[in-house]
Amino acid sequence: MKRSMYGRYGGQFVPEVLMPALAELEEAYDRYREDPRFLEELAYYMKDFAGRETPLYFARNLSEKYGIRIYLKREDLVHGGAHKLNNTIGQALLAKYMGKKRLIAETGAGQHGTATAMVGATMGFETEVYMGAKDVQRQHMNVYRMQLMGTTVHPVESGSKTLKDAINEALRDWVTNVENTHYLIGSVVGPHPYPMIVRDFQSVIGNEVKRQIMEKEGRYPDSIVACAGGGSNAMGIFHPFIEEKEVRLFPVEAGGCGLKSTAKEALHSASLCVGEDGILQGAHTRVLQDRYGQILESSSVSAGLDYSGVGPELAYLADTGRIRPCNVNDEEALEAFYELSRTEGIIPALESSHALAYVMKMAQSGELGELVVISLSGRGDKDLETVFGLKEMENREVCL
Amino acid sequence: MRIREKFAQLEEKKEKALIAYVCAGDPTAEATKDIVSALVRGGADIVELGLPFSDPVADGPTIQAASQRALDAGMNPDRYFELIASIKAGVPLVCMTYYNLIYKRGLERFASDCALSGISGIIVPDLPAEESDDLQTACRKHGIDLIFLVTPVTNEARMEKILGKTSGFVYIVSRLGVTGARADVARSTTEILSRVHTDVPKAVGFGISDREQAREVIAAGADAVIVGSAFVNIIASGEDVNARVETLARELKSACREGRN
Ligand SMILES: Cc1ncc(COP(=O)(O)O)c(C=O)c1O
Numbered sequence: 001m002k003r004s005m006y007g008r009y010g011g012q013f014v015p016e017v018l019m020p021a022l023a024e025l026e027e028a029y030d031r032y033r034e035d036p037r038f039l040e041e042l043a044y045y046m047k048d049f050a051g052r053e054t055p056l057y058f059a060r061n062l063s064e065k066y067g068i069r070i071y072l073k074r075e076d077l078v079h080g081g082a083h084k085l086n087n088t089i090g091q092a093l094l095a096k097y098m099g100k101k102r103l104i105a106e107t108g109a110g111q112h113g114t115a116t117a118m119v120g121a122t123m124g125f126e127t128e129v130y131m132g133a134k135d136v137q138r139q140h141m142n143v144y145r146m147q148l149m150g151t152t153v154h155p156v157e158s159g160s161k162t163l164k165d166a167i168n169e170a171l172r173d174w175v176t177n178v179e180n181t182h183y184l185i186g187s188v189v190g191p192h193p194y195p196m197i198v199r200d201f202q203s204v205i206g207n208e209v210k211r212q213i214m215e216k217e218g219r220y221p222d223s224i225v226a227c228a229g230g231g232s233n234a235m236g237i238f239h240p241f242i243e244e245k246e247v248r249l250f251p252v253e254a255g256g257c258g259l260k261s262t263a264k265e266a267l268h269s270a271s272l273c274v275g276e277d278g279i280l281q282g283a284h285t286r287v288l289q290d291r292y293g294q295i296l297e298s299s300s301v302s303a304g305l306d307y308s309g310v311g312p313e314l315a316y317l318a319d320t321g322r323i324r325p326c327n328v329n330d331e332e333a334l335e336a337f338y339e340l341s342r343t344e345g346i347i348p349a350l351e352s353s354h355a356l357a358y359v360m361k362m363a364q365s366g367e368l369g370e371l372v373v374i375s376l377s378g379r380g381d382k383d384l385e386t387v388f389g390l391k392e393m394e395n396r397e398v399c400l
Numbered sequence: 401m402r403i404r405e406k407f408a409q410l411e412e413k414k415e416k417a418l419i420a421y422v423c424a425g426d427p428t429a430e431a432t433k434d435i436v437s438a439l440v441r442g443g444a445d446i447v448e449l450g451l452p453f454s455d456p457v458a459d460g461p462t463i464q465a466a467s468q469r470a471l472d473a474g475m476n477p478d479r480y481f482e483l484i485a486s487i488k489a490g491v492p493l494v495c496m497t498y499y500n501l502i503y504k505r506g507l508e509r510f511a512s513d514c515a516l517s518g519i520s521g522i523i524v525p526d527l528p529a530e531e532s533d534d535l536q537t538a539c540r541k542h543g544i545d546l547i548f549l550v551t552p553v554t555n556e557a558r559m560e561k562i563l564g565k566t567s568g569f570v571y572i573v574s575r576l577g578v579t580g581a582r583a584d585v586a587r588s589t590t591e592i593l594s595r596v597h598t599d600v601p602k603a604v605g606f607g608i609s610d611r612e613q614a615r616e617v618i619a620a621g622a623d624a625v626i627v628g629s630a631f632v633n634i635i636a637s638g639e640d641v642n643a644r645v646e647t648l649a650r651e652l653k654s655a656c657r658e659g660r661n
Contacts, residue, residue, distance in 0.1 A: 013499055013526050015458045017551045017576060171457045176577040279500040292476050293504030294454040
């Protein structure tokens with residue numbers, strides 16, 4: 001298997017202009033991932049800037065209620081409020097070692113954009129972020145945060161005005177400014193080597209869980225549950241457990257308003273569950289598309305999961321049966337958002353609420369076993385307006 | 401007509417080629433037929449017809465908007481091939497599209513549909529040489545040229561590999577960036593032309609929009625100029641489209657006759 005491929009998935013489907021930059025990035029990554037100075041600096045930022053390691057928290061009230069032992073991997077406590085910083089620290093350091101002066105990024109929920117703005121500020125990059133106009137509206141607190149840290153935010157008006165369109169625009173910028181710019185992709189998507197690099201930097205999540213769960217329980221969990229938009233928090237927590245075959249791995253996608261589609265739009269973002277083989281934004285993966293291969297707009301109450309594609313390695317692992325794709329709908333995710341807030345005093349991101357909702361829904365089924373770790377990928381402060389907006393709407397119908 | 405026959409004809413006449421791009425179905429399939437006729441009357445030697453994709457990452461705002469108009473008007477691959485089959489242009493037609501539409505239809509079927517409908521070559525801006533073996537096999541089988549791009553940042557080793565693969569012509573991207581008309585034709589045109597050593601015709605595109613720019617590019621040693629956004633802008637204006645398209649083609653073609661080095 002070529003290194004750029006995961007089974008038949010992955011690859012580098014990008015304009016010729018970008019091929020040298022991808023080669024340069026891969027080379028730099030191979031060099032610096034073993035470089036003591038790079039690793040020392042990475043460790044420093046991870047600890048003193050990001051605040052790692054994050055706790056593995058035993059959710060006692062939730063466990064009692066559902067009758068299984070539930071742990072939360074507290075990525076919501078990472079600086080900025082989500083796992084996204086793990087990746088941006090790693091890539092920004094790489095960019096620095098490569099001599100790049102400028103960072104660009106796409107963002108959906110604004111968490112990756114914020115995490116990019118943070119490293120951009122502290123490491124001294126000129127930073128610009130592309131964000132779908134719809135996401136600018138529903139996540140505007142994050143827009144302010146990015147701006148405060150000196151980042152320019154470009155609203156993207158094309159297509160569905162969400163994450164996919166932001167990636168298109170970031171790619172167009174990169175094609176134009178590739179010589180001095182690093183494109184800091186925010187998930188395990190895009191052309192090789194991004195899915196590999198992002199997975200590796202996010203694997204800190206799973207590596208910590210491995211140690212922490214051994215200390216607390218003396219064994220590995222029966223299952224690990226993580227939400228999947230592009231799939232970076234999922235791959236980050238799954239990857240160290242891939243060889244531990246007895247640990248069941250569940251990526252939870254956004255079921256939106258049900259797994260149906262109109263001519264141009266899917267009412268969900270469940271590309272692993274119901275997508276088909278296709279090529280989107282640099283990679284062969286599973287894609288929401290029509291019968292001609294036009295990409296369908298996705299939808300979800302959570303901006304960070306609202307994406308028509310998914311990381312190629314997840315597509316591969318789903319085909320092999322190693323991971324078990326599933327989904328919950330908007331309503332279920334919202335219920336979980338309220339429930340974790342009430343029972344544990346932790347307000348989860350709407351993205352992470354999908355993972356929580358799946359556990360709440362399936363706890364009694366036996367499918368998850370007795371000991372479950374949930375990736376709590378982010379905190380929910382950014383979502384308060386969305387949630388309260390929906391609450392004010394009569395009887396909280398999300399899917400009208 | 402095969403692309404190489406066209407270039408051979410032009411060689412005899414000591415002319416350089418004008419390659420015009422428009423998006424099929426923008427604003428309607430019927431309109432595209434008339435526009436192609438106008439382009440050919442004006443002197444276009446090859447016409448690229450874009451098959452619109454929902455997510456055209458290599459295109460700037462002009463062609464993005466054209467793609468959207470065409471999609472909104474109902475263009476799709478089935479209708480595209482019907483349209484192509486109905487065009488009797490007398491010049492080679494080239495399909496420019498993104499890889500997912502080809503992949504989804506099936507490489508073999510796509511290449512076969514091209515051959516049956518009268519497409520001579522395919523350009524796929526998001527398919528680099530490394531990923532192209534399967535499509536190349538299908539294209540060879542059906543006698544379709546698969547045209548590759550080189551750019552100012554393509555190094556020696558890649559250049560050699562790509563020039564070994566491209567057929568019909570090599571598409572030289574004269575400057576970094578997406579498609580779109582620009583005021584300045586990149587100075588890097590001369591530089592990159594000096595690095596492209598091949599018997600395959602050299603076509604320069606991205607940013608060329610008027611006679612003066614076309615003349616410069618031809619003088620720098622190109623065998624063809626590719627002009628897209630300038631035509632698409634006229635189509636977008638909706639005013640006197642066919643006549644203005646023809647006039648622009650005629651101006652550009654005149655540069656391809658005079659500008660010869
Ligand atoms: C808190 C949180 N979780 C999850 C995601 C989804 O991304 P991924 O699937 O790459 O982890 C996002 C994206 O914005 C996010 O903000």
